[in-house]
Amino acid sequence: xxxxxxxxxxxxxxxxxxxxxxxxxxxxxxxxxxxxxxxxxxxxxxxxxxxxxxxxxxxxxxxxxxxxxxxxxxxxxxxxxxxxxxxxxxxxxxxxxxxxxxxxxxxxxxxxxxxxxxxxxxxxxxxxxxxxxxxxxxxxxxxxxxxxxxxxxxxxxxxxxxxxxxxxxxxxxxxxxxxxxxxxxxxxxxxxxxxxxxxxxxxxxxxxxxxxxxxxxxxxxxxxxxxxxxxxxxxxxxxxxxxxxxxxxxxxxxxxxxxxxxxxxxxxxxxxxxxxxxxx
Amino acid sequence: xxxxxxxxxxxxxxxxxxxxxxxxxxxxxxxxxxxxxxxxxxxxxxxxxxxxxxxxxxxxxxxxxxxxxxxxxxxxxxxxxxxxxxxxxxxxxxxxxxxxxxxxxxxxxxxxxxxxx
Numbered sequence: 153x154x155x156x157x158x159x160x161x162x163x164x165x166x167x168x169x170x171x172x173x174x175x176x177x178x179x180x181x182x183x184x185x186x187x188x189x190x191x192x193x194x195x196x197x198x199x200x201x202x203x204x205x206x207x208x209x210x211x212x213x214x215x216x217x218x219x220x221x222x223x224x225x226x227x228x229x230x231x232x233x234x235x236x237x238x239x240x241x242x243x244x245x246x247x248x249x250x251x252x253x254x255x256x257x258x259x260x261x262x263x264x265x266x267x268x269x270x271x272x273x274x275x276x277x278x279x280x281x282x283x284x285x286x287x288x289x290x291x292x293x294x295x296x297x298x299x300x301x302x303x304x305x306x307x308x309x310x311x312x313x314x315x316x317x318x319x320x321x322x323x324x325x326x327x328x329x330x331x332x333x334x335x336x337x338x339x340x341x342x343x344x345x346x347x348x349x350x351x352x353x354x355x356x357x358x359x360x361x362x363x364x365x366x367x368x369x370x371x372x373x374x375x376x377x378x379x380x381x382x383x384x385x386x387x388x389x390x391x392x393x394x395x396x397x398x399x400x401x402x403x404x405x406x407x408x409x410x411x412x413x414x415x416x417x418x419x420x421x422x423x424x425x426x427x428x429x430x431x432x
Numbered sequence: 433x434x435x436x437x438x439x440x441x442x443x444x445x446x447x448x449x450x451x452x453x454x455x456x457x458x459x460x461x462x463x464x465x466x467x468x469x470x471x472x473x474x475x476x477x478x479x480x481x482x483x484x485x486x487x488x489x490x491x492x493x494x495x496x497x498x499x500x501x502x503x504x505x506x507x508x509x510x511x512x513x514x515x516x517x518x519x520x521x522x523x524x525x526x527x528x529x530x531x532x533x534x535x536x537x538x539x540x541x542x543x544x545x546x547x548x549x
Contacts, residue, residue, distance in 0.1 A: 351494030359507055360518075361484040361536055369476025374525060374540055380517070381537045382484060390486060392505075399521050407505070409486065416487050416507040420499065 170298025170321060176328035177204040177300065183273055183327050184302050184317065191269045195262045197242060198307040207292045207299035207318065216316070218287045219263060222271035225323040227288050228263075231314040236263050238313045242306055274323035288318045300324040358393050358401060359409075359418055392420060483518040484538060486529065514541050 172180070181204035192199030216229035219236075230238035240259035292299035297320075304315040319327055361384035374380070384390075389408045393401035407418030487507030491499075499505070509515075514526035517538055527538035 347493070347497055351492060351497070353493045355491055355493055355496055357489040357491070357496075357505075359486045359489065361486070363481040363483050365479055366482045367476060368478045368480060369473070371480075371482070371519070371524065372476065374543060376540050376543055378540045379530065379532060379537050380482075380525075380527070380540060381532045382482075382535060384484075384536045386531055386534050386536060392489070410504070411511055412504055412506045414510050414512075416509050416511060417504050418489070418507065419502050419504055421501055 168298065168321070169296040170325070171208075171296050172206055172298070172300060172324070172328050177206070179329045180204050180300055180319075180324070180327035181302065183329065184270070184304075187269045187273055188266075188304065191266050192306070194265070195243065196308060198305075200305050202303040202305050202314075204300060204302045207288075207297055207301050208295050210301040216287075218318075219267060220286065221267050221274070221323075223274055223323075224285070225320040226270060226274060227318045228267060228270065229316050229318070231316070235315070236260050238306070238315070239263055242308045242311060242313055245309075245311070270317065274319070274326045288320060292318070292320055297321070298324055300328065355394060357404060358395065359390050359407060359416075360393065360401070361390060362388075389421060390418060392418060480519060484529075484536070485516040485518055487513075487515070 181201045184204075185201040188199040188201060191197075216231075217234045218227040218229045220227055228235055232238050232241075236256070236259045239262050240255055243259055243262065244255045288299065291297060299318065299320045302317040302319070304317055306313050306315055361382055364380075364382045364384070366380075389406035391401075391403055392405050392407045393403050396402045403423065405420045406423050407420040410417050410419060487509035489505045489507055491505070515529045515538060516523045517525040517527060517540075524544065525538075525540050526542040527540040530537050530539050
């Protein structure tokens with residue numbers, strides 16, 4: 153499909169292509185692991201990162217109850233159910249409890265602290281505040297989305313729960329801490345202007361007279377030696393055109409006919425100056 | 433003034449019947465040409481636009497971009513070579529570029545054989 157000027161423009165739907173290298177994912181893993189370990193020490197839990205993956209490479213996960221991280225673009229979820237209930241079970245060995253219990257409040261506070269810690273990680277670099285959403289967008293599962301998934305393990309006294317931290321762009325970019333693949337121009341060819349890029353392309357300009365109306369009868373009765381009068385006046389410059397699509401001629405400029413050595417030649421003039429000189 | 437009206441037949445009294453069109457089979461083409469019997473060929477009155485091409489200029493996009501007004505551009509035709517008389521993008525005749533009064537004209541030097549159908 154040819155690119156038309158109508159399809160070119162600033163589109164809010166356009167997104168950068170991002171896919172993180174193993175090194176970048178390791179950086180994200182280390183960053184999250186340090187914060188997670190610190191949070192775990194405060195709440196009496198062993199917290200580690202099991203793996204860090206590009207979201208497209210993560211195996212399909214069942215529906216989860218996601219908790220949005222402060223600042224947006226990141227979400228936490230426990231494999232076994234709501235995050236607060238999972239923490240409640242780890243901290244107090246009793247996951248089934250009323251919403252008004254102290255243990256429930258403590259679990260909520262631990263979750264809020266974790267969300268804040270993770271949110272602070274992504275806020276280490278200036279970034280635009282993202283709109284909050286209930287869950288990661290489905291497009292994050294597409295190739296080149298730039299989203300990453302970190303598989304977490306929270307444990308206490310031999311009991312362990314698996315959690316997932318899902319980070320979209322630009323949080324994933326901050327955590328991975330480096331230029332994503334395909335984003336660098338180092339070592340590439342320098343940029344060239346369009347005019348320079350096509351400067352060597354050959355062109356054929358056609359020099360022609362005004363179109364002259366004629367009947368087919370006149371044409372069919374022509375003989376060698378006949379003189380065919382044309383409508384183009386001698387004092388009017390000729391047309392210089394460039395062939396467009398389907399052979400159509402696009403007028404480029406005007407030109408006065410003359411000679412250069414043994415050849416015909418034209419002295420081009422811009423069309424505006426021709427129309428000023430020639431009131432017709 | 434009233435406009436003359438086409439008389440309308442009374443469907444009840446007039447003899448009206450449907451038309452049965454006979455099937456037409458593709459026959460052997462006859463020897464006579466379709467327009468042979470016509471005194472004046474109707475195609476002769478069809479008007480068209482003739483274009484006279486003086487020659488071409490071969491250059492690159494870069495040369496064109498840097499070209500200036502009044503800079504002489506040499507065509508690919510010698511002075512002694514004919515110009516092309518074009519119809520619908522095809523050369524139907526060639527000739528010498530001449531002047532008639534204050535207008536350009538072409539003295540025909542080459543015609544396809546046969547030009548006439």
